[in-house]
Amino acid sequence: MNGGTMMILDGKALSAQRVAQLAAEVEDFVADGAAPPHLAAVLIGDDGASKTYVEHKVRKCAAAGFRSTLIERGADTTQEELLEIVEGLNADPMLDGFIVQLPLPAHLDAASVIEAIDPRKDVDGFHPENMGRLALGLDGFVPATPSGIVQMLAHYGIETCGKHAVVIGRSDIVGTPMALLLSRNNAMGNCTVTLCHSRTVNLADEVRRADIVVAAVGRPGTVTADMLKPGATVIDVGITPVEDATAKRGYRLKGDVDFEGAKAVAGAMTPVPGGVGPMTIIGLLENTLKAAKRRT
Numbered sequence: 001m002n003g004g005t006m007m008i009l010d011g012k013a014l015s016a017q018r019v020a021q022l023a024a025e026v027e028d029f030v031a032d033g034a035a036p037p038h039l040a041a042v043l044i045g046d047d048g049a050s051k052t053y054v055e056h057k058v059r060k061c062a063a064a065g066f067r068s069t070l071i072e073r074g075a076d077t078t079q080e081e082l083l084e085i086v087e088g089l090n091a092d093p094m095l096d097g098f099i100v101q102l103p104l105p106a107h108l109d110a111a112s113v114i115e116a117i118d119p120r121k122d123v124d125g126f127h128p129e130n131m132g133r134l135a136l137g138l139d140g141f142v143p144a145t146p147s148g149i150v151q152m153l154a155h156y157g158i159e160t161c162g163k164h165a166v167v168i169g170r171s172d173i174v175g176t177p178m179a180l181l182l183s184r185n186n187a188m189g190n191c192t193v194t195l196c197h198s199r200t201v202n203l204a205d206e207v208r209r210a211d212i213v214v215a216a217v218g219r220p221g222t223v224t225a226d227m228l229k230p231g232a233t234v235i236d237v238g239i240t241p242v243e244d245a246t247a248k249r250g251y252r253l254k255g256d257v258d259f260e261g262a263k264a265v266a267g268a269m270t271p272v273p274g275g276v277g278p279m280t281i282i283g284l285l286e287n288t289l290k291a292a293k294r295r296t
């Protein structure tokens with residue numbers, strides 16, 4: 001138990017602060033004669049959640065003084081057409097970075113699309129070159145969600161050095177880069193990291209040893225209060241829409257963690273929504289500004 005002292009890690013408030021700081025940085029950048037950072041997003045198909053995420057990213061670009069371009073194509077877009085769009089964006093001198101919103105429709109091969117992105121414009125940090133740089137501790141673009149999470153840990157003064165972190169989920173975009181970041185030899189790393197996935201034999205036992213838990217599964221109820229070490233920091237990346245007739249849109253977003261149960265045990269925890277999601281956008285904007293500052 002935590003004695004009723006659980007700290008909420010408020011990603012929404014921190015993100016608003018960071019957007020204001022980024023806007024001030026962009027103002028200075030532009031005052032020095034440079035064009036504002038320019039991010040493009042490619043959205044293929046009509047997945048409602050993807051559309052919402054992309055629109056949100058575009059809105060935050062405007063709030064931070066960035067330029068943004070949204071490229072929308074139908075679900076029947078072919079692999080060749082998508083690769084052509086990527087080539088065009090790679091070659092566009094007016095563009096600092098771009099993302100291809102995932103997931104793509106099933107007939108498209110995301111891995112080869114990501115590999116076709118110029119690593120210097122890969123502000124999602126998903127290209128093998130940027131993932132390799134992360135693994136080697138070299139400068140590059142760090143995927144936005146893990147980057148937003150370590151910023152949140154730093155802001156709230158959560159010590160990572162020497163702590164045991166358990167990351168649940170090993171996706172290329174969240175779990176794997178998260179585990180790499182936390183294990184790195186730097187100020188926001190130096191954790192001893194355990195990376196869990198669907199084949200982990202006893203998840204509860206692994207999680208119970210964690211000072212920091214990062215749940216990135218996409219399955220509500222994956223982490224319950226009985227699995228937590230008292231005082232643990234719990235980062236909930238999961239976003240699952242769950243039907244709820246009392247909600248305005250008819251559904252609510254749920255994380256992977258049983259928030260209500262866990263709040264009596266955890267020392268600090270992110271809410272869903274309003275935790276990791278808003279910080280993810282900050283990671284993306286920071287990468288885009290970094291790309292703009294590298295213009296030759």
Ligand code: NAP
Nearest residue numbers: 145169170171174197198216217218237238239276277280
């Ligand atoms: P993903 O690619 O589907 O990966 C899910 C991971 O969870 C896989 O590694 C899988 O293991 C593991 N897993 C599944 N069932 C498990 C179980 N019972 N026990 C332990 N591990 C289990 O998902 P993702 O793209 O990383 O996203 C995860 C969640 O985060 C989703 O809800 C997504 O919407 C959300 N998300 C949120 C943000 C944000 O900004 N807040 C950003 C990205 C994603 P295997 O590898 O063995 O299959």
